Amino acid sequence: MYPSAKQLIIISDMEGASGIFEHNKAALYNGGEQWRDYGRHCLTSDILAVSEAAQACGIDDILLYDAHYAGNAEYNVILAQLPKTVRVFDVLDRCTFWRRIRGQAQQHPFGLITVGQHARNGEPDAYFPHTIQSPPMASLLVNGRSIAEIGSAAYQFCGTPYLANIGCQASMKEATEICPTVHCIPVKDKRTGWQPSPQETFPLIKEGVIQAITQADQKQLIALDGPYAFEMTLTPGFYFQPPQHLSWVGSFADHAAHWLAPSVEIGLELFENVRSCIRRCT
Numbered sequence: 001m002y003p004s005a006k007q008l009i010i011i012s013d014m015e016g017a018s019g020i021f022e023h024n025k026a027a028l029y030n031g032g033e034q035w036r037d038y039g040r041h042c043l044t045s046d047i048l049a050v051s052e053a054a055q056a057c058g059i060d061d062i063l064l065y066d067a068h069y070a071g072n073a074e075y076n077v078i079l080a081q082l083p084k085t086v087r088v089f090d091v092l093d094r095c096t097f098w099r100r101i102r103g104q105a106q107q108h109p110f111g112l113i114t115v116g117q118h119a120r121n122g123e124p125d126a127y128f129p130h131t132i133q134s135p136p137m138a139s140l141l142v143n144g145r146s147i148a149e150i151g152s153a154a155y156q157f158c159g160t161p162y163l164a165n166i167g168c169q170a171s172m173k174e175a176t177e178i179c180p181t182v183h184c185i186p187v188k189d190k191r192t193g194w195q196p197s198p199q200e201t202f203p204l205i206k207e208g209v210i211q212a213i214t215q216a217d218q219k220q221l222i223a224l225d226g227p228y229a230f231e232m233t234l235t236p237g238f239y240f241q242p243p244q245h246l247s248w249v250g251s252f253a254d255h256a257a258h259w260l261a262p263s264v265e266i267g268l269e270l271f272e273n274v275r276s277c278i279r280r281c282t
């Protein structure tokens, strides 16, 4: 039996965190000096605001996946500053092992909140837009829906209400495509030049998350029916070199790859096979 306490899932990235813009982008470099002295504090402030809001709403089980620079052991969030109600997913070096991550959560979590999110590649007026790794990736779709960083996290939690997305204003597009009822809490907006500090966005995040949790029963569940048809396209300067024998169901063109999978998790594991076929034009 799963414990019945309300469990909140938080998935964080960093390019969409408060207080991080082009002029101080070194704050994003996991392990670097500006990251240590400034960037980590920005993301920690955002996650703390979410945790405090959740606690105020009586949620005392929060599971966090800190996804930025996955593969590096050191957390982008300063764990010692978070309340005891926040646990982190147990994955080696924070690697994106989605099945392991999904397996550690309840079957029916109370909700999903994404934090520090940036827009996908090609989105206008965005801070640090990219799709997993751009270049070489131009786009990644599943069943015609964008599955950049926000999508690849959210679709692991099909059946869970998508409560809120916090990040760059331009990231709200992907989030609302996944779930039109998601509560959008922007912390910066390149189009209008709005660049507030983490201190300024803290109360906005906290208030927004309290609203989102209070209205949880009106939020739609994340949903995507199978089979799952994936498509990856490449930016100029890159092409696919297909393997001699294809061991999965799919096909390649010069700048696009297609593959089919019985689940989103398996499709994203095959994504690594497809990714290994990318070559740089010489």
Ligand SMILES: [Zn+2]
Pocket: 013, 014, 015, 067, 068, 069
């Ligand atoms: Zn990131």
